[in-house]
Amino acid sequence: MTEDRTSDAAPADPPPLGGHHPERDAVAARADGFVAELRDWLRIPSISADPAHHGDVGRSADWLAEALRRDGWPTVEVWADGPALPAVYACWPAADPAAPTVLVYGHHDVQPADPLDAWHHPPFEPTVLGDELHGRGASDDKGQVAMHLLGVRAHLAATGAGAPAVTIKLLVEGEEETGSPNLKSLLADHTDELDCELIVFTDTPLFHRDAPTVCTGQRGVIAAEVVFSGGEIDVHSGRVGGGVPNPATALARLVAALHDEHGRVRLPGFYADVRPPTDAERASYAALPFDEAAWLADTAGGARATVGEAGWTTLERVWVRPTAEVNGLHAGYTGPGVKTIVPADATAKLSFRLVPDQRPELIGAALREFVAEHTPHGILAEVRLRGDGVPPYAVDVEHPANRAVQEALADAFDQPIRFSRTGGSGPAALLHAALGVPIVYFGATLPDDRIHAPNERVVLPVLLRGAEAAAGLWRRLASRTERGQ
Numbered sequence: 001m002t003e004d005r006t007s008d009a010a011p012a013d014p015p016p017l018g019g020h021h022p023e024r025d026a027v028a029a030r031a032d033g034f035v036a037e038l039r040d041w042l043r044i045p046s047i048s049a050d051p052a053h054h055g056d057v058g059r060s061a062d063w064l065a066e067a068l069r070r071d072g073w074p075t076v077e078v079w080a081d082g083p084a085l086p087a088v089y090a091c092w093p094a095a096d097p098a099a100p101t102v103l104v105y106g107h108h109d110v111q112p113a114d115p116l117d118a119w120h121h122p123p124f125e126p127t128v129l130g131d132e133l134h135g136r137g138a139s140d141d142k143g144q145v146a147m148h149l150l151g152v153r154a155h156l157a158a159t160g161a162g163a164p165a166v167t168i169k170l171l172v173e174g175e176e177e178t179g180s181p182n183l184k185s186l187l188a189d190h191t192d193e194l195d196c197e198l199i200v201f202t203d204t205p206l207f208h209r210d211a212p213t214v215c216t217g218q219r220g221v222i223a224a225e226v227v228f229s230g231g232e233i234d235v236h237s238g239r240v241g242g243g244v245p246n247p248a249t250a251l252a253r254l255v256a257a258l259h260d261e262h263g264r265v266r267l268p269g270f271y272a273d274v275r276p277p278t279d280a281e282r283a284s285y286a287a288l289p290f291d292e293a294a295w296l297a298d299t300a301g302g303a304r305a306t307v308g309e310a311g312w313t314t315l316e317r318v319w320v321r322p323t324a325e326v327n328g329l330h331a332g333y334t335g336p337g338v339k340t341i342v343p344a345d346a347t348a349k350l351s352f353r354l355v356p357d358q359r360p361e362l363i364g365a366a367l368r369e370f371v372a373e374h375t376p377h378g379i380l381a382e383v384r385l386r387g388d389g390v391p392p393y394a395v396d397v398e399h400p401a402n403r404a405v406q407e408a409l410a411d412a413f414d415q416p417i418r419f420s421r422t423g424g425s426g427p428a429a430l431l432h433a434a435l436g437v438p439i440v441y442f443g444a445t446l447p448d449d450r451i452h453a454p455n456e457r458v459v460l461p462v463l464l465r466g467a468e469a470a471a472g473l474w475r476r477l478a479s480r481t482e483r484g485q
Contacts, residue, residue: 021411023471026154027464034467035133035460037067038146042126042135048085048109048178057174060108061086064145064172071153073170082189084182085109085174089193092152094167099478101167103196105431106145106203107176110137111452118454131460138458139449144202145172147444147463151470158471165478169196176203179387180427187434198401198477199431204422204443209462211289212413213420214406215441216281217394219322220354221425222363223386226254226371227347228379234332234341245378247346248331254374255348258324263309265324265352267366275356277320281397284419285315298448319421323353353423360389391429393439394421401440404476405469412469442470 046060047053061078065088068076073090080086088108113123113136121127126135137143148170155164171194173183187194207213228247235244260266277285292314296303308317317323327350332343352363364385375381395402397419409417428439444466450456 021468021472022158023154023468024412026157026471027150027468029157030150030153031460031464034146034150034464035128038133038138038143039126039128039135041067041142041146042133042137043124045113045124046109046137046174047112048175049112054085057085057109061088061172061174064088064108065090067149068170071149079186079190082182082185084186087174087186088170088172089190090170091193092164092168094165094478095161095163096165096478099166100198101169101196102198102200102474102477103169103171103194103435104148104200104202105171105173105427106148107141107173108137108145109174109177110140110142111177113454115454120455123454123456128460129457132457133460134455134457136456138456139205139445140451140456141176141203143458143463144443144445144466147467148202148470150464150467151473154467154471155474159475165475168474169194176427179390180430181387183427183430184434187431191435194435196435196437198437199428199435199439200405200442200473201426201428201431201439202442203426204441205445205447205449206443206462207288207418207420207447209446209459211418212409212415212444212462212465213288213418214402214409215422215443216397216402216419217320217356217421217441218392218426218428219319219421219423220358220360220390220392220429221351222354222360222389223327223349223351224364224367225347225349225384225386226251226367227345227382227384228254228375229345229382230342230379231344234344237340237342241340241342244342245376246342247379248343250376250379251329251331251346251348253376254371255326255329257374258326258350262311263307265322267324267352267363267370269366270322270363273357273359273362274322275394277316278397281320281419282316285313285319287418288315288420290315315420318423320355322355322358325351325353327351353425354389354392356392356394358392360391364389390425390427391433392425393428393432395438395440399438399440401438401477404473405440405442408469408473408476411472412465442466442473444469 044056044060045053046057065076065078068090073092075091077089078086123136204215228251230245230247306314329348331346333339368383371381371383406417432439444463
C-alpha cells in the first residue's frame with residue numbers, strides 16, 4: 001500500500017451534474033419510514049461518558065443490530081465481550097466475489113445533554129420541526145449511520161439486485177464521544193472480520209446546505225495540563241507577596257508566550273512536519289461562500305473578531321493549520337469577594353490541534369521542552385499529557401475513491417462539489433494504521449447542527465440527499481477501488 005499524500009496538481013473539473021436517478025425515487029419512497037425509525041433510535045440515551053447510561057449504550061447497539069437484521073444483512077454481531085462499550089459489526093457480501101470490500105465507520109454513542117434547561121424540547125424525545133429533526137444524536141452520529149442503512153436499501157431497490165455492488169462492512173462503535181479509548185484493541189481483536197480495501201468514515205459535515213462539500217481531512221489533537229507549584233500552601237499576600245514566586249503570575253507568562261506576534265505557536269519544532277494543503281485545495285476553500293460575520297455569530301459562539309496565524313484565511317486556520325489553545329486556567333481563590341493570597345499552585349489546561357504529518361507524541365515532547373524553558377527559579381513544573389492524543393489524517397483529493405464520493409454527492413445534490421476539511425478530530429488515523437487501507441470521508445450533516453450542544457438537529461432533506469449519494473456510491477466504488485491504492 002502506498003502512503004496517502006496530497007498532490008500539487010490541480011484537480012480535474014467537477015464531474016458532470018447528474019439528472020434524475022433511480023436512487024432518488026428509492027430514497028423518497030422510504031423517507032417517512034426512515035424518519036420514524038431514526039426517531040425511535042434517538043430515544044435511547046446512549047451516553048458513553050456517563051456510567052449510569054452504559055446500559056443504554058448496550059440497548060442502542062441491540063436496536064441497531066435488530067434494524068440491520070430486518071433489512072436482511074446476512075451477518076450482524078454485537079461486540080460486547082471486551083472492555084469497550086458495545087459496538088455493532090455487520091457484513092453484506094457482494095454477489096461478485098471479486099468485488100472490493102468497503103468498511104463504513106460510525107458511532108452510536110452520544111454526548112451528554114447538559115444543560116437540560118437550554119433545550120427547547122427534551123433531548124431524548126426527538127421532535128420534527130419543519131424539515132429539521134431535533135434530538136441528541138440526530139446529527140452526531142446516529143443520523144449519519146441510519147443514512148447508510150437507508151442508502152443500502154435504496155441501492156438494492158435501484159439496482160434490483162439481491163446484494164450490493166461491493167461487499168459492505170459496517171463498524172459502529174460505542175465510545176467515540178469519550179475518545180475511542182478501546183478502539184485500538186477492538187480493531188486488533190477483529191482484524192480478520194474488518195479486512196477491507198477502503199474505509200468510508202461517516203462522522204463529518206458538509207460545508208453548507210447550499211454549498212455541499214467532500215471532506216478530505218481531520219485535524220489531530222493532544223491535550224495536557226501544566227501545573228506550576230510554588231509553596232506547599234496558599235499564603236498571605238501582605239506578609240510574603242513580592243518576596244516569593246507567584247505560580248499564577250509565572251503560568252500567565254508561559255501562556256502568553258505560547259504564540260508570537262504573528263499568531264504562530266512557539267513550541268520548538270512545532271511546524272517541522274506540517275504538510276501544507278495543495279494550491280488546488282486552497283483555491284477550492286477560497287471559492288466557498290464563507291460569510292465571516294455569520295460564522296462569528298453562530299459557529300464561533302458570538303465571538304467579536306477573527307484572529308490567528310498570519311497569512312492564512314479563517315477557514316484555513318481552522319481546517320489545515322495547527323493550533324495551541326488555552327482551554328482553562330485555575331489558580332488560587334475564585335470565590336466571591338476577595339481573599340488576599342499568593343496561591344500555592346496554578347494550572348493551565350491546553351490542547352493542540354494537529355495537521356498532517358504532525359505526531360502527537362512529538363508535540364507532547366515539544367511541550368515539555370517549552371515548559372522547561374519557561375519555568376522560573378523557585379517554581380516546580382509538571383506536564384500531564386492526557387492520553388496518547390489523536391493523530392491527524394488527510395486523503396489525497398485525487399484518490400479514485402475520493403473522486404467517487406465527489407461524483408456521488410454531485411449527482412445527489414445536483415451541483416458541483418468542492419473540497420473542505422474539518423477542524424475537529426476523530427479516529428480516522430487509528431483506523432488507517434490498524435487496517436492499512438485508505439480512508440475517504442462521507443458526511444451529510446451541517447456545521448450548525450449544534451452537535452455537542454443543546455438543541456442538536458439534523459436537516460432531513462440534506463440527510464436524505466446523503467442517503468441518495470450513499471446509494472449511488474457503491475456502484476461507483478465497484479469499479480474504482482483496488483487494494484493498495
